[in-house]
Amino acid sequence: QVQLVESGGGLVQPGGSLLLSCVATGVSLSSFPMRWYRQAPGKEREYVAISSAPSGVTNYPDSVRGRFTIARVNETMVTLQMNDLKPEDTGVYFCNARKRGFEYWGQGTQVTVSS
Numbered sequence: 001q002v003q004l005v006e007s008g009g010g011l012v013q014p015g016g017s018l019l020l021s022c023v024a025t026g027v028s029l030s031s032f033p034m035r036w037y038r039q040a041p042g043k044e045r046e047y048v049a050i051s052s053a054p055s056g057v058t059n060y061p062d063s064v065r066g067r068f069t070i071a072r073v074n075e076t077m078v079t080l081q082m083n084d085l086k087p088e089d090t091g092v093y094f095c096n097a098r099k100r101g102f103e104y105w106g107q108g109t110q111v112t113v114s115s
Helices: none
Strands: 003-007 010-012 018-025 034-039 046-051 068-074 077-082 091-099 102-105 109-113
Touching: 003 091, 003 102, 018 034, 018 091, 018 109, 034 068, 034 077, 046 068, 046 077, 077 091
Parallel strands: 010 109
Antiparallel strands: 003 018, 018 077, 034 046, 034 091, 068 077, 091 102, 091 109
8 A cells, every 4th residue: 555644734834834744654765756745725736846767866846936846765765855935835645656647645735835
């Protein structure tokens, strides 16, 4: 049984930081491009970070570039470091592993940025 479990979300003030983790069981993430997505209330899910495989090359949309960093800790863990958080970063954050017809999602972790 393959599972992805996110953790690390919470309530943070604008300008603060959070470190999200995505831990996999039942699968090695080494060969999977890994993505983080977020979904704000009433909006569509949007991607916020990708780590390609096997190169590990990363990319981000303009909205988070320079503030968010995706990293592979080991073959079963990926993190998303989020700095200088803004209220518009609020949403549920999901990790995603997808390749050649295999796709896995976590259940999400809530991030709320508010003063």
